[in-house]
Amino acid sequence: MSTLTDPPKESFRLSMLLNDTRYRSMTFQVIAAIVLALALFYIYTNLVANLQAAGLNISFSFLGNAAGYDINQTLIDYTSQSSNLRAAAVGILNTLLVAVLACVTATVFGVVAGVLRLSDNWLVSKLMAAYVEIFRNIPVLIWIIIIFTIMTAVMPSPRDFRGDDPASSMLLDLFAFTNRGVYVPGPFFTRGIGGADGSGFNWLIVIATLVGSFLATRRVTARANKIQEEAGQRPKTLWLNLAIWLAPVALVCFIMGLSWDIPALKGFNFQGGLKVGGPLIALWFALSIYTGAFIAENVRAGIQAVSKGQTEAAEALGIRPRRVMSLVVLPQALRVIIPPLISQYLNITKNSSLAIAVGYADITATLGGITLNQTGRAIECVLLLMLFYLVISLVISTVMNVYNNSMKLKER
Amino acid sequence: MSDTHAHSVAFVRETAIPPSPAPVNAAGPIKWMRDNLFATWANALLTVAALYFLYIVLAATLPWIVGGLWTTGSLAECREILQGKSAACFSVLTERWNQLLFGFKYPDELYWRPGLAFVLLFFAAAPVLFFDMPRKFLAFTVLYPFIAYWLIWGGSILSPIVALVGFSAGYVAYSKLVTRNFAAGFFGSVVAAFVVWFIGGYIVGAVASENPMLEAVPSRDLGGFMLNLMLGVTCVSLSIPLGIALALGRQSSMPLIKWICVIFIEFIRGVPLITLLFVASVMLAYFFPPEANVDLFLRVVIMITMFSSAYIAEVIRGGLAALPKGQYEAGDSLGLDYAQSMRLIILPQALKISIPGIVNIAVGLFKDTTLVSVISMFDLVGMIRGPILASTDWNGVYWELLGFAALLFFVVCYGISQYSQWLERRLATDHR
Numbered sequence: 001m002s003t004l005t006d007p008p009k010e011s012f013r014l015s016m017l018l019n020d021t022r023y024r025s026m027t028f029q030v031i032a033a034i035v036l037a038l039a040l041f042y043i044y045t046n047l048v049a050n051l052q053a054a055g056l057n058i059s060f061s062f063l064g065n066a067a068g069y070d071i072n073q074t075l076i077d078y079t080s081q082s083s084n085l086r087a088a089a090v091g092i093l094n095t096l097l098v099a100v101l102a103c104v105t106a107t108v109f110g111v112v113a114g115v116l117r118l119s120d121n122w123l124v125s126k127l128m129a130a131y132v133e134i135f136r137n138i139p140v141l142i143w144i145i146i147i148f149t150i151m152t153a154v155m156p157s158p159r160d161f162r163g164d165d166p167a168s169s170m171l172l173d174l175f176a177f178t179n180r181g182v183y184v185p186g187p188f189f190t191r192g193i194g195g196a197d198g199s200g201f202n203w204l205i206v207i208a209t210l211v212g213s214f215l216a217t218r219r220v221t222a223r224a225n226k227i228q229e230e231a232g233q234r235p236k237t238l239w240l241n242l243a244i245w246l247a248p249v250a251l252v253c254f255i256m257g258l259s260w261d262i263p264a265l266k267g268f269n270f271q272g273g274l275k276v277g278g279p280l281i282a283l284w285f286a287l288s289i290y291t292g293a294f295i296a297e298n299v300r301a302g303i304q305a306v307s308k309g310q311t312e313a314a315e316a317l318g319i320r321p322r323r324v325m326s327l328v329v330l331p332q333a334l335r336v337i338i339p340p341l342i343s344q345y346l347n348i349t350k351n352s353s354l355a356i357a358v359g360y361a362d363i364t365a366t367l368g369g370i371t372l373n374q375t376g377r378a379i380e381c382v383l384l385l386m387l388f389y390l391v392i393s394l395v396i397s398t399v400m401n402v403y404n405n406s407m408k409l410k411e412r
Numbered sequence: 413m414s415d416t417h418a419h420s421v422a423f424v425r426e427t428a429i430p431p432s433p434a435p436v437n438a439a440g441p442i443k444w445m446r447d448n449l450f451a452t453w454a455n456a457l458l459t460v461a462a463l464y465f466l467y468i469v470l471a472a473t474l475p476w477i478v479g480g481l482w483t484t485g486s487l488a489e490c491r492e493i494l495q496g497k498s499a500a501c502f503s504v505l506t507e508r509w510n511q512l513l514f515g516f517k518y519p520d521e522l523y524w525r526p527g528l529a530f531v532l533l534f535f536a537a538a539p540v541l542f543f544d545m546p547r548k549f550l551a552f553t554v555l556y557p558f559i560a561y562w563l564i565w566g567g568s569i570l571s572p573i574v575a576l577v578g579f580s581a582g583y584v585a586y587s588k589l590v591t592r593n594f595a596a597g598f599f600g601s602v603v604a605a606f607v608v609w610f611i612g613g614y615i616v617g618a619v620a621s622e623n624p625m626l627e628a629v630p631s632r633d634l635g636g637f638m639l640n641l642m643l644g645v646t647c648v649s650l651s652i653p654l655g656i657a658l659a660l661g662r663q664s665s666m667p668l669i670k671w672i673c674v675i676f677i678e679f680i681r682g683v684p685l686i687t688l689l690f691v692a693s694v695m696l697a698y699f700f701p702p703e704a705n706v707d708l709f710l711r712v713v714i715m716i717t718m719f720s721s722a723y724i725a726e727v728i729r730g731g732l733a734a735l736p737k738g739q740y741e742a743g744d745s746l747g748l749d750y751a752q753s754m755r756l757i758i759l760p761q762a763l764k765i766s767i768p769g770i771v772n773i774a775v776g777l778f779k780d781t782t783l784v785s786v787i788s789m790f791d792l793v794g795m796i797r798g799p800i801l802a803s804t805d806w807n808g809v810y811w812e813l814l815g816f817a818a819l820l821f822f823v824v825c826y827g828i829s830q831y832s833q834w835l836e837r838r839l840a841t842d843h844r
Contacts, residue, residue, distance in 0.1 A: 018593070025665065025666045029534075029666050029668040032668055032669055033668060036672065048700060049701075049725045053699065053702055108416060119458070120451055121448065122449060123448075135823045136829075137825035138779070138822050139782040139793075139821055142782065142793060143784045145793070145797070146814050146818075149810045153808070154528070214414065350684035352787075354685040354686065356786055357785070357786055365682075366688070368687065372690075378698075379695055379698065382690050382695050385683075386679075386687050390682040393681075394680040
């Protein structure tokens with residue numbers, strides 16, 4: 001009988017740091033840590049030396065100082081006496097505004113173009129293919145500039161609207177397309193709470209009503225699902241849902257006295273109504289059609305990813321051809337489409353920083369543009385700018401991932 | 413039997429009736445149109461709407477393009493000749509083509525140099541893009557960056573040569589030492605290269621003559637479409653190795669390496685390219701030693717390379733993740749070390765999967781090079797919006813210039829994406 005012995009004890013040799021897998025990864029990480037620390041230290045000393053040579057320091061107190069410049073399109077009150085922080089807030093809201101608008105319209109363009117590209121109609125599908133190829137292969141900056149040029153150089157100036165036989169006229173007497181921006185009727189409340197100044201609060205009430213309607217319709221849908229599962233018959237919810245959406249809002253608007261401020265030519269320019277500036281329209285529209293082309297490709301790929309057997313199965317079950325798409329194909333395609341759609345939304349948000357090229361006052365143009373140039377606080381401004389975009393990207397991807405998880409096939 | 417048959421039937425046709433042509437409506441173009449354009453009422457309506465749309469677009473653009481003028485000296489002259497007619501004034505392209513392509517400061521008499529570099533680019537790229545070609549052509553690809561640098565920037569021929577010698581020394585050291593182990597080869601090659609560059613730098617400084625063979629052109633004189641192409645080609649080719657390293661690092665089992673790569677990639681992907689260009693233009697200079705004078709072109713190249721390497725790393729990570737685990741295990745069971753199994757087994761397959769993604773990133777990056785116009789570099793878009801539209805002769809010639817820029821980018825990007833589709837079909841070795 002042999003006795004069990006311990007393996008011979010190896011003494012530690014220096015070469016084991018490189019050759020022994022037990023220690024090797026530790027060695028590499030220590031080396032990496034040292035290199036990283038040295039690099040950071042090198043950058044830091046350079047930064048300190050450069051700042052000292054330029055007589056600068058890192059300080060964020062400039063955010064409290066008066067900005068001293070005007071912004072032509074703001075969602076919150078802002079004057080040139082407001083602080084730089086306020087200017088940045090205006091920029092943030094403008095970024096969010098154009099990003100949300102562009103996300104919505106890009107999705108519409110993309111879905112329409114993607115579905116039409118799969119159409120039986122040869123001409124239409126070729127036209128959509130041309131749309132996708134043309135818009136995908138030309139830089140978005142060029143599209144922004146092209147549409148901005150249309151808005152400024154092609155649109156008539158306000159004085160063309162003047163006279164008995166004007167060169168241009170307003171669309172339906174409600175909308176005016178001029179080279180200074182597009183004027184649309186602006187809603188306001190005559191009997192709102194807090195008088196004419198409290199319009200922001202009144203809009204909050206409207207939004208709260210809409211959120212309430214949304215929650216109520218979800219309850220109605222959940223109840224319909226429950227009844228369907230128990231009794232097999234789905235109660236009609238369309239009219240009820242429409243009523244829940246429309247009636248409370250209409251009531252609130254009526255109580256607060258909603259009326260429309262229609263733009264009219266006064267003096268050298270249009271007065272009244274809502275002014276949507278040319279830069280906003282250029283950015284919004286360009287981002288929409290550019291990203292729409294990408295979304296169209298995602299939608300097409302998603303629809304094609306649904307196997308033909310599904311369509312055939314639906315037809316075999318006797319589902320009408322029109323409803324095959326909405327009941328069988330699209331719900332399955334959606335699962336394929338959503339992940340790339342998330343990254344397209346992120347792209348829109350990031351590309352909205354191109355606003356600086358056409359002078360739309362988003363966060364890049366206010367904090368990263370004028371504030372940076374006026375205060376000379378390059379490092380602070382760029383860092384804050386990056387922080388903002390990082391946070392936005394994280395928020396969007398988190399929200400969309402939650403949605404994606406709720407849409408995903410639940411495998412049990 | 414046949415007798416009775418013959419009597420019971422009055423007439424038997426003995427030859428087949430010649431086939432008659434299909435009805436007009438069921439063959440040829442008419443059938444095609446009925447199937448593809450007017451299958452249903454809704455389809456017919458769509459067709460008519462699409463035709464009307466096409467008519468509007470073509471009616472607006474075709475006469476404008478066909479009637480365009482090519483030989484006038486200014487926009488005012490164009491308007492005088494056209495007398496209110498709507499037609500293009502392409503003479504801005506014939507007069508300013510050099511500025512659009514090369515920027516407004518690059519010396520006229522030296523245009524042949526970037527032109528030659530551009531032509532040579534095709535010869536250098538061909539062996540990489542079409543791998544049926546003999547492998548020895550790759551030697552020119554390796555030499556190309558140094559030739560192109562010397563052609564475009566000019567100056568002493570010694571600097572690219574020293575750079576090349578440094579790389580060769582590194583390669584020799586690597587191939588000698590890698591037989592022992594990968595780490596020794598890697599660090600040995602880095603040390604060898606730096607020693608050569610250090611010594612070579614002194615030699616170049618001492619020997620450089622006052623009158624080099626090619627006149628030196630500073631980076632700030634580069635511009636136009638050339639600048640877009642240079643940024644695109646340089647940054648994409650630099651970011652592919654960097655992206656591979658980042659992707660491998662992100663998969664690493666060493667937590668420190670992994671987290672450095674994750675933070676780098678997610679940070680870069682979370683911010684727009686514009687902010688990184690701001691870093692290049694206003695912030696990066698603070699990070700270099702005070703006496704170092706790193707020019708804007710190099711700073712932009714650094715930032716764009718970082719940007720695209722993060723995206724390429726994610727694409728390659730997808731390729732790595734798509735490989736079956738058995739491939740990794742096969743490498744281990746053959747007794748290959750990490751570097752060997754990556755180089756010989758994993759990466760060739762993972763890169764093949766990720767080629768379409770990498771080409772997409774490359775096209776996107778090339779389009780994004782127009783963003784440098786925002787930090788006042790005069791690339792194609794910068795030239796159009798800056799010097800040309802601001803000049804008194806051509807103030808107001810928007811569509812000709814923007815259309816030209818769009819056309820240039822479209823040709824390049826569409827070409828690359830067609831190549832990518834061809835490559836995908838070529839590389840599809842699975843039987844489907």
